[in-house]
Every structure is written in structure tokens, then in C-alpha cells.
Amino acid sequence: MHFDKSIKKLDYVHLSKYFFAFSIALMVIGVVFLSVFGLNYSVDFQSGSNVDINITKPMTKDEITPILEKLDIAHGTTINEGEQRISIRFNEVLSEDQDSVLKQEISKLDPNAAFEINTVDTDMARELAHNAIKSVLFACLGIIIYVSIRFEWRFAVAAVASLLHDAILVIAVFSIFQLEVDLTFIVAVLTIIGYSINDTIVIFDRIRENMRFAKLKTDEDLKELVDHSIAQTIMRSLYTALTVFIAAFFLFLLGGESIKMFSLAMSIGLLFGAYSSIFIASPLWYLLKIGKKKKPAKAA
Template structure:
């Protein structure tokens, strides 16, 4: 397609760098102001999910919380589902009283109670951070061995960019962050590195069959490599995006945040692979060319 051949991706990247920097700064401000809306997976306390056969309002349930001495419980009511989050662990007696009273309002209601103590919450949060760190280190090592260190730096910057923007969106929208969200972030990293490696592999292949004497030669090589792989990257991301989008619309409540994180992350991943990772490699590689030219 002609538009791909004529498009100067390296030149356009400066606009996308600016966009990404603005989004990153906005994300940092958002996280500083609001933080993350952690689920019970990462906070001590109890989380009660109630599946309802008829709609119930928060006002109908608040008196029950007063009866059991848990007025600090936060109620989120939906059409056929209600979630009550307690900052403290719910005792067995209070758990039973809550269920009995709710069943008086809806005798077909079903309950799912998740309880996390403070030490477990800290351990889960710590393990989540380690998992992302180890995944990043593994990618750096693999790409450095398979390609070169410049590819590794470009890839990891793009991956951290994707993960951070997804986290920022969840912070801004006050969406719940749980263990499935961490799984989604790691999955996004996997898909993003796949797209990036496809383009990097084509760049490496084109490097073998051409001589890049000037900076413009290098620009042409990057633009050509992206043009040759862009439709594959778009089709791959679009296929997974459609699946994740319909999982978000039609899937159960337990995987909704996972699906939403995937939808957002896939968009950022496709964007960063094309407009961030490859041009960043070019920036690093062109410095090497400039140093070599000066030395000569």
C-alpha cells in the first residue's frame, strides 16, 4: 500500500514522543493525587460479592451494616450484583448475620466472601511488583542476546510505557486493581514485546542486506521495516482487541477488569511498538553512527 511506503515514521515519532511524555506526566500527577483503587487482594479487609435475583439499593442494605457494627463498609450496587467492601476483616458472626439479613430481602441471593489479612496483602503487593520486575529483566536479557542492547533498551522503554499508561488510566477512572489486573499487565507486556520483536527482526534482517552509510540511510531502513510489518502488527492487535472487547462486554464480573486492562493495553502496545520502540532504537543507533563518523 502506497501510504505505508511514503510515511516517514521516524519523523512522526517526535510528535508521538511528545504525546507519550505528556501522558506520562499526567499519569504521574494522577497517581500522586489519587493513587490506585486497590481491591481486597492488596488491602486488608473483607470483600463481599452478592449476586442478586432482584435489584437492591444501598439504602436497603445500610441498616444491615449498622446492625452488625460495620457502618464503614462501602456499598457498590448494580442491577443484579452488589459489592460491600469492609476495611476490617469481617468476623464469622457478622458474616452470618449479613447473609441472613440480605436473604430476607432477596431469598435467592448468593455470596462470595474474600478476606485478606494485613501481612498477606503486603506480600501479594510485593510479589506483584517483583513479577513485573523479573519479566522486564528477562525481556532485557533475551533481546540483548537475540539482537543487541539498543533493541533491549528500546523494547523495555516501550513496555514500561504501555504498563504505566494502563495503570494511569485505572487510577484516573478509579477502577479496581486486583490480581487479575496484574495478570493483564503481564499479558499486555507479552503481546507488546511480540509486536516489537516482529519489527525489530525485520530491522535486523534489512541491516544485513544493506549498507547504511548516512543517517538518512538509517531512517529509510527503519521506515521500510515498519512499513513491511505494520499491517501484521495491526491485524494481530486488532484480533486480540476484538476478543478482549467482547469479553469485557459479555464476560463475567470476575474477568471484567482483566478484559478492560487488555483492551487499553493492546491499543497502547500497538502504538508504542510502531511509534516509540523502533524510532527509539534509531535514535540510539544514529548516535553510534555519529561517533563512528567523527572517529573516522
């Protein structure tokens, strides 16, 4: 109860300059890492072959490496070990002969091994990457149009700015730690955008509702209205974010390998999304709103 009262009494708009500075610093660091290191694309976004092997007997890299040498692969390979699963990433597409040799040699170590081979050529990888970028841009455009119609353009700008903030920071974390980016990562980013805009709209709706009955004469009156609106909805936002975060986090810990990166991206994005909805979107709308008031009137 003491925590509830303390967090509701915060002056969010006054503190927004610190939140903005913190977020800008994080995004700058993220963009720098992204420019220097790039992203660790999976086979979904770059040409090559990815071989997932479900094993029934223990198998180590030392046992697999001699097999890969027999394939005469010109470019490098990456081997990821698991308790019942081994993933081998080839930087070039396996031929039918190489595919056959790999299966035969692995089967000698584990006759019950099951193989799943995914192959993407250069053109397909490029098309997938472009379509992923388009999907995020179209989602943001749709949000701008919808929020502008339902609220006003300042709400739309503030909402999309907070969404881009969330997306950039999630991408930056994956770049910094060189986590694998696959199609499920794009799904996670779009899901985060959808969740974050829902959380943001709840606060915006409360601001709009409070404005109907408020007598706003000064910027201070508007600031108090924004602070009061955030205070009215903040515990709902935090409880909802925490509930979904717990589910996503345990999916990351206990879920299968195929949804691991999706769950991790969701967990990170949920934290950034809750933060931006409360501390970025609404204070940014306030700045845009008072900016309009301060514009000098046109001479008659």
C-alpha cells in the first residue's frame, strides 16, 4: 500500500526530462552497437542451411566437428548444443550429397536421431528481411491513422514515438548480446507493439476523459491533469505488465528451443513497453500540447 501511494504521487511530467534523457542515451548506445556489430541473423534472414537434430544419445562438438570436415564446407559453421537437441548453422546452402553424408555420419553416432533442415537462398533471405521491415512500418502507420481518428494527431505521434522506442531498444539488446534474430523475433516485435499501444491508449483515454470535466487555464493545470491521469492508471499498467512478463519469462526458461528467442524478446519488450507507456508517451503528448499553445497567433 505504501508503494502504491508513493508511485501515484510522482510528478511524472516534471521528471520526464530525466526519462527522456535516459531513453535517448539507451537508444544512442543501441544504435551504435547496431551499426558496429549488426544483428546475428538466423537462417531465416540470410542464405545458408540450418540443421536441427533431435538426439537420443549424448553428443558433443568434438564428435560433430570431424563430420563437418568431411562435408568440405568453404564458409564457417556454428554448433549449438542442448540436452536433446543440436543445432548446426551453415553459412552456405548444403548440397544433396552433403545433406546425405551429414545424416549418415550423425546416424552412426545416434541411429534414432531425427533431422530438420531449413535452407534459405540469398533472394529469399533478402525478401524476408524487407517484408519484416515493411510489416513494422505498416503497423506504425496503421496506428497513427487509427489514433489520429479516435483521439488526435498529438496522441498518435506520442504513441508511435513510444512504440519505436520499444522496438529500437529490443533490437539493440539483441545486437549488444548477439542473440539470434529469426522470424519469431519479428513476431515478438509486432506483438510488443500491439501490447504497448494498448497500454498507452488506456492512459490516453483517461487523459481525454479527464479533460472533458477539467477547467484548463494554464500549462500547470494541464500538467496536473496528465500526472493525475497517469496516477489513476499506473497500477493497472504495472500489474498487467508484470503478469504477462512472468508468463513470457517462464516460457523462455522452460519453453522449447523454437520459441526461446520469441519469449526473450517478449520479456524484454514488455518491460520497455510498460516503461514507455507511463514515462514517455503521456509526457511527450503534454509537450506537444503546450507547444501548440505557445505558438504566436497569426497577424490579421
